[in-house]
Amino acid sequence: MDPRFTELLARFLRFLDGREITPESNLRELGLDSMQSIELLFAIEDVFDVALPDEDLTDATFATAGSLWKAVAAALGKPDERAA
Secondary structure (H helix, E strand, O other), X not given: OOHHHHXXXXXXXXXXXXXXXXXXXXXXXXXXXXXXXXXHHHHHHHHHOOOOOHHHOOOOOOOEHHHHHHHHXXXXXXXXXXXX
């Protein structure tokens, strides 16, 4: 995962408590709620200058840091990049 992504993501995870964000990090358990998901989406689109397709705007995409990064990487044209 891109360090810019994990740094950005950390700002939305109120229960992170200094832990490292890994691809398996459960975003809901770390405090990401539905309203913050929308704010995070806008922040990702601004920072990475991408637009995530509607089919990626699902609970599954926002379930873990890795699943969200996979969608961002695909939007950046890096579909072969692994979540790790």
